[in-house]
Amino acid sequence: MLHDQPVIFKHLLEKVSELFSEGIFAPLKAFSFPVDHIDRVINEILEHKYTAVTVDIPPAVSFPLDKLPCxxxxxxxxxxxxxxxxxxxxxxxxxxxxxxxxxxxxxxxxxxxxxxxxxxxxxxxxxxxxxxxxxxxxxxxxxxxxxxxxxxxxxxxxxxxxxxxxxxxxxxxxxxxxxxxxxxxxxxxxxxxxxxxxxxxxxxxxxxxxxxxxxxxxxxxxxxxxxxxxxxxxxxxxxxxxxxxxxxxxxxxTEHLPASVCLEQRNWNSIIQICHKHHLKFRHLSSGDQVAQTECRLTLEELEVCVREKLGDLLCINADSIDLNQPMINYGIDSLMSVEMVTWASREWGVVISQLDILGGVTTKLLLEKAIANKVVI
Missing domain, CATH: 3.40.50.720 (NAD(P)-binding Rossmann-like Domain)
Structure with a gap:
């Protein structure tokens, strides 16, 4: 009607809007119930409490594999x-x-x-x-x-x-x-x-x-x-x-499709149990129980200053604007930059940090605390 008879449609819409404003028409109330309450809902339907009811139950349909197209x-x-x-x-x-x-x-x-x-x-x-x-x-x-x-x-x-x-x-x-x-x-x-x-x-x-x-x-x-x-x-x-x-x-x-979930501070050894081997790029980094030994004479505060300066040079940003309570990946650190950070920390200060922790979203401060306490697993 909107396409073929726009004048009639406009008149009809104006009339309906007028009836709504006068209170003659009123919006229908909508209710939502979980499927396990179906017995109570059916009883209320029989009592004419609802104008219309829609039941949405996804059927458990299985397709024979030999009938599916290539x-x-x-x-x-x-x-x-x-x-x-x-x-x-x-x-x-x-x-x-x-x-x-x-x-x-x-x-x-x-x-x-x-x-x-x-x-x-x-x-x-x-x-x-x-x-x-x-x-x-x-x-x-x-x-x-x-x-x-x-x-x-x-x-x-x-x-x-x-x-x-x-x-x-x-x-x-x-x-x-x-x-x-x-x-x-x-x-x-x-x-x-x-x-x-x-x-x-x-x-x-x-x-x-x-x-x-x-x-x-x-x-x-x-x-x-x-x-x-x-x-x-x-x-x-x-x-x-x-x-x-x-x-x-x-x-x-696509509103009803399952959402993708991004996990931070993740436990890779737990995630590996539910992730297909071809879908996890850093699978090889999640195994092993060898604990790295850090030999650093700097205090945690001094090390934080050095890391800020290195991140500032690497990302071309002001070092003072870097929040160590945020993960490095929030500032744009990718896999190649994480290799640079790991190599730099080990060569310059004798601090062993994990590339897996950097890419996994661990905060920079927690990462350094783990390194100082010799809790980094490689």
């Missing part, structure tokens, strides 16, 4: 897959996943200069896997239309495309009482218009796969955050209006 041929090597919004972590993970599952032409489209080092590492990884990588940056002077035209010139004109769309700034939570047409237009221009521009530039006949990914969940009927539902409705309506019946279309919300 993961190496999930994507076709003759199709160019466009990752729109590849400057983010989701976009870069998608690019790597596409490459390891059969894709051989990947176009990474960015919209700002953030995360340049990570983007460069992803590009190097893709090229090592014999994948053709095309990097583009969209801007007002270089819209997505120019990017697609440039891609077609580099590839065969008949090349088909797959689109992974991760672009779109979700507005702040908008209450229903604050909803205006300006809000609606802002949501549409920030989230849906980039998708429409991509589809128009590619052409429906050349599009074989469309997946939109948003780091947000849509809660229909929530009066405290109607923006999520509106965006979801925009996406659904735009995808529904695609006339290509062969096109594979998926709208994915």
């Amino acid at each position: 993961t190496q041929t999930l994507f076709q090597p003759n199709i160019c897959y466009i990752v729109n919004g590849s400057q983010g972590g989701v976009g870069q993970a998608l690019s790597r996943w596409l490459c390891t599952n059969g894709a051989r032409h990947i176009a990474m489209v960015t919209h700002d200069n953030t995360r340049e080092p990570a983007l460069s590492r992803t590009k190097d990884f893709l090229q090592r896997q014999k994948c053709s990588v095309y990097l583009y940056r969209c801007s007002a002077s270089n819209p997505i239309k120019n990017v697609i035209e440039n891609l077609r010139n580099k590839l065969q004109q008949s090349t088909n495309f797959g689109l992974f769309h991760t672009v779109g700034y979700d507005a702040e939570k908008i209450k229903f009482s604050d909803l205006t047409f300006n809000n609606l237009n802002g949501v549409k221009s920030s989230c849906v218009t980039p998708l429409e521009d991509c589809i128009k530039a590619i052409g429906e006949s050349s599009l074989e796969l469309l997946i939109t990914i948003r780091p947000d969940g849509s809660i229909w009927g929530s009066t405290t955050d109607v923006a999520s539902g509106i965006i979801e409705g925009f996406f659904t309506d735009r995808v529904r209006r695609l006339k290509n019946s062969v096109l594979e279309k998926i709208i994915l919300n």
